[in-house]
Amino acid sequence: MSQPKPEQLVQIQYGPQPRDWMDPAVEFRKGTFCYSALAKNLNYLGLPNARDWQPFDEDWKLPPDWKRIILDGMKERLEKFRSFRLFMDICVRCGACADKCHFFLGSGDPKNMPVLRAELMRSVYRRYFTLAGRLLGRLAGARDLTEDVIKEWFYYFYQCTECRRCSVFCPYGIDTAEITMIGRELLNLIGCNINWVLEPAANCFRTGNHLGVQPHGFKDSVDFAVDELEELTGIRVDASINRKGAEVLFIVPSADYFGTPHYYTFLGYLALLHEIGLDYTFSAFASEGGNFGLFNSHEMIKRLNAKVYAEARRLGVKWILGGECGHMWRVLHQYMDTMNGPADFLEVPVSPVTGTRFEHARSTKMVHICEFTADLIHNGKLRLDPSRNDHWTVTFHDSCNPARAMGLLEEPRYILRSVCNRFHEMPENTIREQTFCCGSGSGLGTDENFEMRMRGGLPRANAVKYVHQRHGVNLLACICAIDKATLPPLLEYWVPGVEVAGVHELVGNALVMRGERPRLTDLRGEPATQAEAVHA
Amino acid sequence: MPVFEVHGRTYDVDEDGFLQEPSVWNQDVAADFATSEGVAELTDAHWKVINYLRNYYLQFGIAPMIRKLCKETGFKLNEIYQLFPSGPAKGACKLAGLPKPTGCV
Numbered sequence: 001m002s003q004p005k006p007e008q009l010v011q012i013q014y015g016p017q018p019r020d021w022m023d024p025a026v027e028f029r030k031g032t033f034c035y036s037a038l039a040k041n042l043n044y045l046g047l048p049n050a051r052d053w054q055p056f057d058e059d060w061k062l063p064p065d066w067k068r069i070i071l072d073g074m075k076e077r078l079e080k081f082r083s084f085r086l087f088m089d090i091c092v093r094c095g096a097c098a099d100k101c102h103f104f105l106g107s108g109d110p111k112n113m114p115v116l117r118a119e120l121m122r123s124v125y126r127r128y129f130t131l132a133g134r135l136l137g138r139l140a141g142a143r144d145l146t147e148d149v150i151k152e153w154f155y156y157f158y159q160c161t162e163c164r165r166c167s168v169f170c171p172y173g174i175d176t177a178e179i180t181m182i183g184r185e186l187l188n189l190i191g192c193n194i195n196w197v198l199e200p201a202a203n204c205f206r207t208g209n210h211l212g213v214q215p216h217g218f219k220d221s222v223d224f225a226v227d228e229l230e231e232l233t234g235i236r237v238d239a240s241i242n243r244k245g246a247e248v249l250f251i252v253p254s255a256d257y258f259g260t261p262h263y264y265t266f267l268g269y270l271a272l273l274h275e276i277g278l279d280y281t282f283s284a285f286a287s288e289g290g291n292f293g294l295f296n297s298h299e300m301i302k303r304l305n306a307k308v309y310a311e312a313r314r315l316g317v318k319w320i321l322g323g324e325c326g327h328m329w330r331v332l333h334q335y336m337d338t339m340n341g342p343a344d345f346l347e348v349p350v351s352p353v354t355g356t357r358f359e360h361a362r363s364t365k366m367v368h369i370c371e372f373t374a375d376l377i378h379n380g381k382l383r384l385d386p387s388r389n390d391h392w393t394v395t396f397h398d399s400c401n402p403a404r405a406m407g408l409l410e411e412p413r414y415i416l417r418s419v420c421n422r423f424h425e426m427p428e429n430t431i432r433e434q435t436f437c438c439g440s441g442s443g444l445g446t447d448e449n450f451e452m453r454m455r456g457g458l459p460r461a462n463a464v465k466y467v468h469q470r471h472g473v474n475l476l477a478c479i480c481a482i483d484k485a486t487l488p489p490l491l492e493y494w495v496p497g498v499e500v501a502g503v504h505e506l507v508g509n510a511l512v513m514r515g516e517r518p519r520l521t522d523l524r525g526e527p528a529t530q531a532e533a534v535h536a
Numbered sequence: 537m538p539v540f541e542v543h544g545r546t547y548d549v550d551e552d553g554f555l556q557e558p559s560v561w562n563q564d565v566a567a568d569f570a571t572s573e574g575v576a577e578l579t580d581a582h583w584k585v586i587n588y589l590r591n592y593y594l595q596f597g598i599a600p601m602i603r604k605l606c607k608e609t610g611f612k613l614n615e616i617y618q619l620f621p622s623g624p625a626k627g628a629c630k631l632a633g634l635p636k637p638t639g640c641v
Contacts, residue, residue: 054551195638200638209639210638210640211638211639212597224603224607228607254639255639255640258601258602259640259641260602260613262641263601263602290639292639325640447626448551482640485641
């Protein structure tokens with residue numbers, strides 16, 4: 001597939017469109033949408049209307065009573081989720097959110113303004129669930145539900161990464177991501193899903209992780225990492241799997257033991273947890289922190305998340321530690337406790353090294369590794385040599401969910417300032433709770449969606465370009481596996497010369513381990529930048 | 537379901553051109569799919585990567601870690617990209633008849 005060049009893509013038209021917004025027709029142009037989910041994955045998960053189809057087909061092969069299914073589904077959710085009804089009713093269309101969406105900024109398509117994206121569903125809500133809409137129709141902003149509306153929903157609800165940046169600016173606090181979530185959930189009822197969400201979900205249901213890694217494959221990967229860490233540091237760490245009676249269960253995204261650059265972060269975890277002597281174990285079934293159910297339906301979130309507490313109970317641990325993953329933390333922080341808890345068989349997490357009691361996790365019993373590591377550094381428990389990261393000039397990309405869904409803003413920065421000498425922030429309206437999405441989250445990080453990903457990632461890449469040119473930044477640190485997979489091609493496209501790494505890769509580089517031999521390379525195997533004799 | 541036609545043979549593939557049924561793979565299949573990945577000729581270096589992927593897949597049911605692939609074959613990641621322009625997951629795995637990895641990768 002020939003891809004548009006950056007200088008072409010950056011010619012964005014923000015002017016009004018000639019067409020009335022109520023016209024639902026969309027063009028499924030290659031590069032701007034994701035392929036449909038394969039029937040085998042729907043069947044595996046027991047989802048309705050499994051069939052062969054693609055979004056660019058004329059006939060989507062919807063079930064005969066698709067309209068009733070959608071309207072019944074809407075009615076059920078309006079009664080079940082008060083937030084959904086509220087978000088349908090209270091928007092005054094002030095437009096504060098309009099230019100806050102990365103997809104609008106990168107595409108100029110008005111239906112990517114969060115207010116209008118939500119209006120695509122509100123117009124149907126008005127038509128069938130309000131008196132004014134039933135009586136006055138178009139005059140009251142109401143639209144009939146047609147097959148073209150379903151196609152439009154599919155196009156735009158899979159052109160929202162559920163990043164929630166718009167919600168930060170909404171004076172009413174409308175969370176447009178929740179509207180997208182309901183939109184996807186309704187489409188799911190008639191079998192309109194994307195494969196990049198449902199194949200990982202089906203894999204997760206079968207093997208415990210998105211990639212479909214089976215227990216012997218998981219062990220092979222962990223063993224390989226242990227061997228390689230020994231070659232790099234001279235220290236052999238113990239990384240146990242399914243060990244009953246360990247104090248802590250450690251759950252990471254599966255990409256950490258599969259992808260690059262994720263893998264270097266995995267080495268960083270192993271080095272750190274060995275150095276402090278944490279009594280922890282992995283689980284070969286809870287071998288995935290991520291939960292693509294979040295991008296499908298509430299029901300799927302619950303089904304895929306159940307393994308976390310189940311494995312913690314089976315292994316008899318006291319609490320759970322979680323790795324660098326983005327959307328995983330929205331699920332763990334905001335859904336897990338009420339969906340699959342209470343985990344009253346676990347204890348309130350206490351760091352065995354510092355004695356710190358993680359009160360904020362007293363209910364979920366699960367701590368983010370950045371919180372855990374920041375606490376170690378704050379209490380002076382780690383020997384760190386930040387000069388080992390002097391080949392990097394670093395900036396930090398707040399991943400949407402850890403930043404906006406759990407408020408993890410200070411800990412990663414505190415760690416980075418401790419393990420790197422050269423750190424520069426991007427402009428303030430692009431970081432922390434105002435962070436710009438990578439453009440590929442919520443299951444949209446597929447190759448076929450390349451153009452839309454580059455468009456959606458433009459605001460983020462633009463901020464990286466600013467610090468790259470101003471401060472010579474050559475490394476973007478982040479704490480999300482989707483980021484680590486999708487930011488490298490984004491930056492290669494818009495800002496060549498900036499690499500991507502996890503925070504704990506940099507921790508692993510800087511960590512001075514007891515008994516280690518001089519580090520000749522960093523965790524990537526690249527030659528160390530300076531003499532190592534000091535620590536010998 | 538899309539079909540990939542080459543040298544008078546046809547294969548069921550997914551939208552990205554990956555072989556749908558990994559069990560029909562043999563060396564001729566790899567050579568056929570090379571044409572779709574911009575690989576002009578399969579050299580010993582290509583076969584080293586393809587065979588490693590294939591054997592790993594038969595044992596574990598999935599592609600190996602990218603880092604492991606590099607280490608066990610002795611090629612750096614940029615060298616893999618030179619051999620297979622779409623990279624290890626999308627290029628090399630396609631020629632070896634493996635399904636495309638999905639998730640945060």
